[in-house]
Amino acid sequence: MNLIDLLKKNIVMVPVVASLIVGTFTGVRYIVNLTDSINGSxxxxxxLQRDLxxxxxAIVDLNTRLASAEATWQMAENLxxxxxDQVREHDYDIKDINRDLNN
Incomplete structure (x- = not known):
């Protein structure tokens, strides 16, 4: 009976203590979940940094290969x-030779 009398005297304190216990448990659970989320992140x-x-x-390698391909393309255009030009000169030479042979 002593416990019942104590609860009657402190009826206001029981919900306060209960809410403190539940609040503490909820806070600890929230912190644990937040810590797990942070560790996962x-x-x-x-x-992501490793993948980056x-x-x-890979981008540097592709840029190097692209620069090499552009240089090769420019060289091919120059050639x-x-x-x-050489074919054109030979064409003129052939025309000159044909002209000389016909005269």
């Missing part, structure tokens, strides 16, 4: 122009 950020470094290396 940290791992995901580390993975790999992608950056084509030189060859076209």
């Amino acid at each position: 940290v791992q995901e950020i580390v993975n 470094e790999v992608a950056q290396k 084509y122009r030189q060859l076209a």
